[in-house]
Amino acid sequence: MRCNNAGRLLLAAACCFFWSAGQAQTDLDALTMNKKQLCVGFQYSHNSWDHYWEGTLKRTNENIGTITTQSVALMGNYGISNKVNLLFAVPYVFTKASAGTLQGQKGFQDGTLAAKWNAFQHKGEKQAFSLFALAGVSAPLSNYTPDFLPMSIGLHSRAAFVRGLADYQRGKFFITGSASYHLRNNVDIARTAYYTTEMHYTNEVEMPDMWYANLRTGYRGRQLIVEATADRTTTLGGFDIRRNDMPFPSNRMNLTNVGLSLRYEPGWLKWVTLTAGGTHAVAGRNMGQATAYYAGAFYIFNFGKKAAVTKTSQTP
Amino acid sequence: MKHSLSFFIGACALLFVACNKTPEDRSESFPALAPANIDIQAGTWKPLLLTKADEVSLPAPQAANSPGYIAELNEIKSWQQKLTGEQKASIRYWGAGGVLRWNEIMRTLVAKYNLPPYQNADGTYPVPNAANPFAYPIFPFASPPYAARAYAYVSAAQYDALVAAWHYKNLYKQAAPHKADAGIKTLLPVSELSTYPSEDAVIAGVSAELLKLLFPTEQAYVQQMATEHKLSRILAGMNTRSELEAGEALGKMIAQKFVARARTDRAGTAGGNQAQWDQMAADAVAKGETPWISIDAPKRPPMLPLFGKTKSFLMDSMMVINGRPAAPPSVHSAQFKKELEEVKYYTENATPERIRIVQFWADGVGTYTPPGHWNAIAAEAFVKERYSEVRWARNLALLNLAMMDAAICCWDAKFTYFNPRPSQVDPSIKTLTGVPNFPSFTSGHSTFSGAASTFLSYLLPGQAAGFKSMADEASMSRLYGGIHYRSDCEVGLEMGNTIGKIAISRARTDGAD
Numbered sequence: 001m002r003c004n005n006a007g008r009l010l011l012a013a014a015c016c017f018f019w020s021a022g023q024a025q026t027d028l029d030a031l032t033m034n035k036k037q038l039c040v041g042f043q044y045s046h047n048s049w050d051h052y053w054e055g056t057l058k059r060t061n062e063n064i065g066t067i068t069t070q071s072v073a074l075m076g077n078y079g080i081s082n083k084v085n086l087l088f089a090v091p092y093v094f095t096k097a098s099a100g101t102l103q104g105q106k107g108f109q110d111g112t113l114a115a116k117w118n119a120f121q122h123k124g125e126k127q128a129f130s131l132f133a134l135a136g137v138s139a140p141l142s143n144y145t146p147d148f149l150p151m152s153i154g155l156h157s158r159a160a161f162v163r164g165l166a167d168y169q170r171g172k173f174f175i176t177g178s179a180s181y182h183l184r185n186n187v188d189i190a191r192t193a194y195y196t197t198e199m200h201y202t203n204e205v206e207m208p209d210m211w212y213a214n215l216r217t218g219y220r221g222r223q224l225i226v227e228a229t230a231d232r233t234t235t236l237g238g239f240d241i242r243r244n245d246m247p248f249p250s251n252r253m254n255l256t257n258v259g260l261s262l263r264y265e266p267g268w269l270k271w272v273t274l275t276a277g278g279t280h281a282v283a284g285r286n287m288g289q290a291t292a293y294y295a296g297a298f299y300i301f302n303f304g305k306k307a308a309v310t311k312t313s314q315t316p
Numbered sequence: 317m318k319h320s321l322s323f324f325i326g327a328c329a330l331l332f333v334a335c336n337k338t339p340e341d342r343s344e345s346f347p348a349l350a351p352a353n354i355d356i357q358a359g360t361w362k363p364l365l366l367t368k369a370d371e372v373s374l375p376a377p378q379a380a381n382s383p384g385y386i387a388e389l390n391e392i393k394s395w396q397q398k399l400t401g402e403q404k405a406s407i408r409y410w411g412a413g414g415v416l417r418w419n420e421i422m423r424t425l426v427a428k429y430n431l432p433p434y435q436n437a438d439g440t441y442p443v444p445n446a447a448n449p450f451a452y453p454i455f456p457f458a459s460p461p462y463a464a465r466a467y468a469y470v471s472a473a474q475y476d477a478l479v480a481a482w483h484y485k486n487l488y489k490q491a492a493p494h495k496a497d498a499g500i501k502t503l504l505p506v507s508e509l510s511t512y513p514s515e516d517a518v519i520a521g522v523s524a525e526l527l528k529l530l531f532p533t534e535q536a537y538v539q540q541m542a543t544e545h546k547l548s549r550i551l552a553g554m555n556t557r558s559e560l561e562a563g564e565a566l567g568k569m570i571a572q573k574f575v576a577r578a579r580t581d582r583a584g585t586a587g588g589n590q591a592q593w594d595q596m597a598a599d600a601v602a603k604g605e606t607p608w609i610s611i612d613a614p615k616r617p618p619m620l621p622l623f624g625k626t627k628s629f630l631m632d633s634m635m636v637i638n639g640r641p642a643a644p645p646s647v648h649s650a651q652f653k654k655e656l657e658e659v660k661y662y663t664e665n666a667t668p669e670r671i672r673i674v675q676f677w678a679d680g681v682g683t684y685t686p687p688g689h690w691n692a693i694a695a696e697a698f699v700k701e702r703y704s705e706v707r708w709a710r711n712l713a714l715l716n717l718a719m720m721d722a723a724i725c726c727w728d729a730k731f732t733y734f735n736p737r738p739s740q741v742d743p744s745i746k747t748l749t750g751v752p753n754f755p756s757f758t759s760g761h762s763t764f765s766g767a768a769s770t771f772l773s774y775l776l777p778g779q780a781a782g783f784k785s786m787a788d789e790a791s792m793s794r795l796y797g798g799i800h801y802r803s804d805c806e807v808g809l810e811m812g813n814t815i816g817k818i819a820i821s822r823a824r825t826d827g828a829d
Contacts, residue, residue, distance in 0.1 A: 062613035103746035190675035195427035204339035
């Protein structure tokens with residue numbers, strides 16, 4: 001069994017000045033739940049930074065110290081069929097600053113719903129190749145403010161994405177690559193005018209779209225998956241934070257992370273999956289240089305008749 | 317497989333729910349200015365610095381039958397033969413009103429320059445230097461007092477220059493180009509106002525000249541805007557070149573009076589020095605109070621502590637001192653403890669509505685500041701009134717002179733009492749907006765808003781209730797945000813109301829009402 005939760009789905013919504021989202025096996029892997037299986041659980045993530053990129057200039061700020069973002073997310077993945085899964089995530093997010101006076105914020109951030117389709121699969125004796133297509137939407141679940149960065153819990157933009165994903169496995173070793181395009185809706189702020197590189201007399205902020213690419217490779221065993229990951233977020237537009245200015249939702253937010261990801265399905269605890277991992281930002285623009293880690297626990301409910309027979313779609 | 321595919325297509329369709337569109341910008345939809353009243357007598361209105369409307373002389377226009385004038389009419393027709401989309405957009409943009417557009421340009425520059433300097437490696441702070449404006453930190457740091465004064469000077473100079481322009485319009489009674497030549501198309505609303513000198517060029521000339529002083533690194537941008545503004549009048553068939561040249565020259569000459577005043581109004585030394593800052597703290601200690609300390613890290617010198625000594629247009633220095641409010645509650649008093657608890661209550665019990673109010677009025681770093689916000693509010697109200705350019709200028713001038721006085725009186729109180737912010741006294745108070753780097757009493761937002769709403773209510777009595785509720789909300793936003801005590805807000809609002817009334821008494825006697 002593979003519990004294929006939706007951790008990284010948060011990306012669509014939460015790619016922010018601070019980048020809060022969880023990190024798990026996800027809508028970024030080549031695993032699917034079988035028909036009428038529901039994998040559901042919680043994931044905790046912790047993300048912090050004290051350096052950030054003001055435009056391209058890396059700096060610290062004694063008036064905020066270290067910004068810490070924590071989140072607890074309810075995540076799930078349901079097998080509509082063996083080929084099509086439905087994924088969701090509902091995160092609750094907390095922020096705080098270690099210095100200065102700015103107040104931490106908390107609340108339900110952006111919920112995500114996505115579909116994942118195993119469009120092509122080829123299985124040989126020793127190797128396998130598969131292609132997936134994903135599409136999803138996300139929307140704010142509460143009326144939190146996006147205009148209080150870096151303390152805001154998110155950017156409050158409705159968004160949608162499409163992703164292509166390819167996976168190759170040889171023996172126990174695999175490599176997965178994916179790329180997605182994220183459409184983001186404009187956001188409303190309380191102010192009726194704001195300055196970016198010019199004045200805007202509106203309370204609506206045009207949010208540039210984003211590209212996201214992810215590469216992961218490692219060992220995929222029956223009970224254990226160990227992956228090295230790298231990913232890159234590229235915002236297609238937006239503007240740089242000026243010298244000593246505050247961040248803004250429509251900044252050009254770019255980030256490159258490297259990370260490690262683990263998944264374990266204990267033989268002695270049937271239907272349970274445990275996940276853990278972390279990432280570290282190695283390059284960025286208008287974002288915090290975050291180090292993040294996460295841990296999650298998930299359980300699989302079987303609603304189908306032949307529930308006992310489960311297998312991953314990918315292991316040859 | 318079929319189901320999979322149709323499900324996936326369904327999911328993709330959801331994507332189209334989210335599609336970007338460029339937001340509608342209110343300033344782009346302002347209609348062409350068609351004054352309800354051309355204020356034909358405005359040449360007799362009382363100027364602010366000029367001793368009389370014709371203090372600066374302006375030669376008579378060339379005769380309507382002179383070859384030079386006819387050549388200028390031909391120039392207009394030549395431009396009009398083929399107008400590009402960009403040129404038509406320029407006509408539309410400037411056609412909404414010169415005073416309006418230059419006020420917007422000011423707000424843009426203030427927002428662009430409203431950034432506190434980053435510290436030096438040793439924890440001290442560099443100060444923007446007007447003599448070396450391009451070096452970091454770029455001159456100026458358009459903080460609220462700096463901005464209040466900048467808006468005031470430009471608006472006041474525009475007003476005096478337009479009073480002079482109206483005087484000469486009436487004196488020379490030049491007919492509009494389209495009356496001299498039926499081949500000239502007018503692409504903007506026409507009026508019976510004499511077109512010599514061009515009021516648009518007066519505004520462009522006077523504004524550009526003052527902005528050289530106030531935003532010296534922006535001269536290229538400012539000159540480009542002035543050039544576009546003037547050309548738009550030829551393209552629109554509204555003015556000849558010599559009407560524009562005369563207007564610009566008049567504007568520039570009159571600007572010099574204001575530039576000279578600005579150089580000697582004591583704002584240039586408002587930053588003070590270490591000894592003066594220390595003395596302010598020592599005075600507070602001598603009174604048994606807790607002196608203000610910067611909450612910025614590293615500790616930043618206070619923002620323009622001597623701005624209270626800047627020379628006002630509408631008040632003399634004794635009026636500032638005599639109007640100074642009584643001291644805020646002592647930090648040792650029961651009243652102070654009660655007010656501090658109230659600040660803490662609001663920060664710990666923020667509601668979405670109060671957060672909205674805090675953000676709506678924050679007007680902090682990187683914005684056009686509270687005076688800019690009130691200029692924006694006024695401008696959107698004035699557009700509906702269809703004022704003549706000279707009345708636009710007069711109303712914005714008095715509004716901005718009142719807000720400059722609000723800055724003077726508020727800064728005078730702040731640095732007389734030098735009292736601490738709530739978060740200094742109780743570091744557990746976490747704020748919903750940045751803590752400004754100067755003492756608490758009185759609230760700048762409240763003082764600005766009291767002055768602005770009082771004066772705007774005089775101009776537009778039908779909207780008085782709306783202006784008052786905006787001012788009350790702006791004032792309370794600082795308490796909700798956790799950066800001001802209630803007495804800062806209430807006394808600031810009251811002081812602002814008094815300052816607004818001084819502008820009203822001037823308005824009652826300047827001949828415009």
